[in-house]
Amino acid sequence: MLNFKRILATSSMVATLAATSALAETELRMMWYNDGNESEVIQSIIDRFEANNPDISVVIDVVPYKSIMESLPIQLAAGAGPDLARVTDLGGLSKYYMDLTPHISNSDYWEASFGPFLDWLAPDSDRISGFMTQLTVTGPYVNKTFFEQAGVAMPGDGATWDEWAAAANDVAGKLDIPIPMAWDRSGHRVSGPAIAMGAKMFNAEGEPALVDDGLKEMTQRLYDWHQDGTMTKELWGSVSGSSYLGANEDFANGQVVMYMSGSWQIGQFSGTIGDAFDWWAVPAPCGAAACTGMPGGAALVAMKDTKHPAEVGKLMDFLAQEENLAEFYGKNLFIPGHLKLATGGVDFATDDVRAKHALSTFAGAVPKIAPTAFDLQGYPNNRIMFNALISRLNEAIVGELTLEQAYVRMEEDIAKQLAAKALE
Amino acid sequence: MTRNSDQPAAVKNTVVSIAGWPVQRVFRLLEYPFSKIQKGVGIQGMPWIFLLPNLLFFGIFVVIPLFINFAFSFTGGTELFLSNRVYTGTEQYRFLLECETFGDPITCREDRFWKGLYNTFVFVFFQVSFLVLFSLITALILNREIRGRGFFRAVFFFPVLLSPVVVALIWKWILLRDGILNAFLVSIGMDKILFFVSPEWAMFWAVFVSIWAHMGFYTLILLAGLQAIQPDLYEAAEMDGTSKERVFWRITLPLLWPNLLVVVVLALIKGVQVFDEVFVLTGGGPGTATQFIVQYIYNTGFTEQVQDFGLASAASIVLGVILFVLTMLQLAVTRARDNG
Known part of the structure; x- marks a missing residue:
């Protein structure tokens, strides 16, 4: 009798295990990076999807951002990439994206909700490959508390870069702050202000033409600011090539008066700075041509090498639902990359007045973004231009090249890489 | 019994x-x-x-x-x-090696490759010279009957056990604007030094940290060589009243020569391959002041939007040729010495 009971118990256990493994027979791998704690938010949404779809399990592989930029392209080229990934090189990786259209329930919803951003993911086709997990806009933050302590008036809406640089220097001088102004070391960050100065970025044929008078106007300023101490060489000068280096920690530690970065810092600053001082987002300073930052963002995309396109489509359909995205954007304090939600459909999970002000400032900047900035963001090879710009400008700033030599090298770097890509 | x-x-x-x-x-x-x-x-x-x-x-x-x-x-x-790749013949090599003046990297078509090569040679020259010198001095001291000899041997060897990334991060925290070293400088009334902004300082610290991290290993090789020298020779020299300097030049150094040669060659090869420590410490900066040949290969092959595997491979072949020449040189020196 005892044996019979044991056999029965063992059999039911084996049967349960077999049934469980049979139910979750499809496993989807999603490569993800975090700016803050987005993976926890997306996991909670995915948990609901898995509860409704017990035959699909989703594994989120959280990796450093560097892996997304450097390892993911190689994995995809080798045909060994994940089923889905959160990427920022939106157009550059587009040849690896799948077309979700046959696998989603309502492509009209996708077109209506993500219309212009779908073109960033598929520059040469009408494919639907994913959706924006966040829309970003570049722009500056200032330490408002420093301005108040120094008794210096903050330049208002429409102020130029020169006016902001002078004000930041004034504050830093009065309070003995080591860095008046800091920018993220990124070609993307420089491009918005360069466009504000009149940079066209493309020639009449639509081919990249990075160096023109507008770009020279901005890069000359950046060069001068590094020489006169407005910006510290320690940030841009202390690494080489196109390596990204943020000044967010210096800003959060009260070492910087004005910090040029973007909307993705809101959640982080809300958490790390909190109310230690008034970190304040200000409108993009102006140049001769415009007052603009650069748009950008991250997208969750489906990969064409997936062995489970139907399940990937089902998951993407679920995640792209308005209420799920509202929850995702709201909890992460992200500017929505969903057109309807962008018009005020998100309840941001914060009582922080600085965060709320920053969100409204960056959201308000979107309509003012110059068309050239959108064109540049939509250009699939834009990283080639960004990298050439930042790496060569940096070599000029530290004295290895003159600015004129740097301009020539920028053009050569871009031509070389485009030629290599043309061999595909 | x-x-x-x-x-x-x-x-x-x-x-x-x-x-x-x-x-x-x-x-x-x-x-x-x-x-x-x-x-x-x-x-x-x-x-x-x-x-x-x-x-x-x-x-x-x-x-x-x-x-x-x-x-x-x-x-x-x-x-x-x-x-799936397109055959381009020797184009990658031509691109790498095209220069107006080989002594001036800016005149080269791929200036960063030449800067990397130049920086590598500067680094190897100073790193290997001082590494061998300090390892030899340390080994000579640790070979003597000093108090706490075992402890000091462990202390000098300890950095070898650390990961290069850990070594670089430790030193980075020491050398940053608000690091321990600058705090010390300020405490004695000096100004802060931005070590990673000056090309000379950045190269100095790259060499220094590399020596600090690897000296223990080479010291150990030399110590083994010193302990293999017959004590009778020193006793005979002492009985003859030979000066300590003469003992060093006439007995210690010649008998230690095979170990020294191994140390020089290993240090040379490791020096040419330098990457991880310096990459974490200085990121190759400021500008390209500490960007070495291996970092150039890494950047070309992996960090750009267009991952140029062909050019990176050509550069790595050039690096391979340099290492091959160094190894042949070592073999030639060893053979010449063996043949008297």
Whole structure:
């Protein structure tokens, strides 16, 4: 009798295990990076999807951002990439994206909700490959508390870069702050202000033409600011090539008066700075041509090498639902990359007045973004231009090249890489 | 008395026979297949059979990738698989080696490759020179009867056990604007120094940290060499009243020469391959002041939007040629010395 009971118990256990493994027979791998704690938010949404779809399990592989930029392209080229990934090189990786259209329930919803951003993911086709997990806009933050302590008036809406640089220097001088102004070391960050100065970025044929008078106007300023101490060489000068280096920690530690970065810092600053001082987002300073930052963002995309396109489509359909995205954007304090939600459909999970002000400032900047900035963001090879710009400008700033030599090298770097890509 | 002194030996034999039993069993099991193999390949072929696992490992993970890398250097484009890539002949090499003036990297078409090469030579020159010098001095001191000798030997060897990334991060925290060293400078009334902004300081610290991290290993090699020198020679020299300087130049240095040669060659090869420590410490900056040849290869092949595997492969072949020349040089020096 005892044996019979044991056999029965063992059999039911084996049967349960077999049934469980049979139910979750499809496993989807999603490569993800975090700016803050987005993976926890997306996991909670995915948990609901898995509860409704017990035959699909989703594994989120959280990796450093560097892996997304450097390892993911190689994995995809080798045909060994994940089923889905959160990427920022939106157009550059587009040849690896799948077309979700046959696998989603309502492509009209996708077109209506993500219309212009779908073109960033598929520059040469009408494919639907994913959706924006966040829309970003570049722009500056200032330490408002420093301005108040120094008794210096903050330049208002429409102020130029020169006016902001002078004000930041004034504050830093009065309070003995080591860095008046800091920018993220990124070609993307420089491009918005360069466009504000009149940079066209493309020639009449639509081919990249990075160096023109507008770009020279901005890069000359950046060069001068590094020489006169407005910006510290320690940030841009202390690494080489196109390596990204943020000044967010210096800003959060009260070492910087004005910090040029973007909307993705809101959640982080809300958490790390909190109310230690008034970190304040200000409108993009102006140049001769415009007052603009650069748009950008991250997208969750489906990969064409997936062995489970139907399940990937089902998951993407679920995640792209308005209420799920509202929850995702709201909890992460992200500017929505969903057109309807962008018009005020998100309840941001914060009582922080600085965060709320920053969100409204960056959201308000979107309509003012110059068309050239959108064109540049939509250009699939834009990283080639960004990298050439930042790496060569940096070599000029530290004295290895003159600015004129740097301009020539920028053009050569871009031509070389485009030629290599043309061999595909 | 005899019986008592025999007891430990008997115990030892018992332990050895018990512990050796499984080994004997394994060898007996292997005897049959190996005798069969020996019949097949002959006694002359047996060394190859024993070397086979290592040869396979070396072949799969070193030789085959080397040939693939060589093939990649004659292709262009961004495709990963060799079969999909476009044959470009020697174009990548031509691109790398095209210079108006070889002494001035800015006049070269691929200026960063030449800057990397130049920086590598500067680094290797200073790093190897001072590494060998400090290792030798440390080994000479640690070979003497000093108090706490074991402790100091451990202290000097400890950095070798650390990961290069950990070493670089520790020093980065020391050297940053608000790091420990600048705090010390301020405390003694000096101004802060932005070490990673000045090309000279950045190169100095790259060399210094590399020496700090690796000196223990080379010291150990030299210490082993010093301990292998017969004490009789020193005693004879002492009896003859030879000065300490003469003992060093006439006895220590000549007898330590084989170990020194190994240290120089190993340090040279490791120096040319430098990457991880300096990459974490300085990121190759400021500008390209500490960007070495391996970082150039890494950047070209992996960090740009267009991952130029062909150009990166060509650069790595050039690096391989440099290492080959260095190794041949070492062999030539060793042979010349062996031949008197």
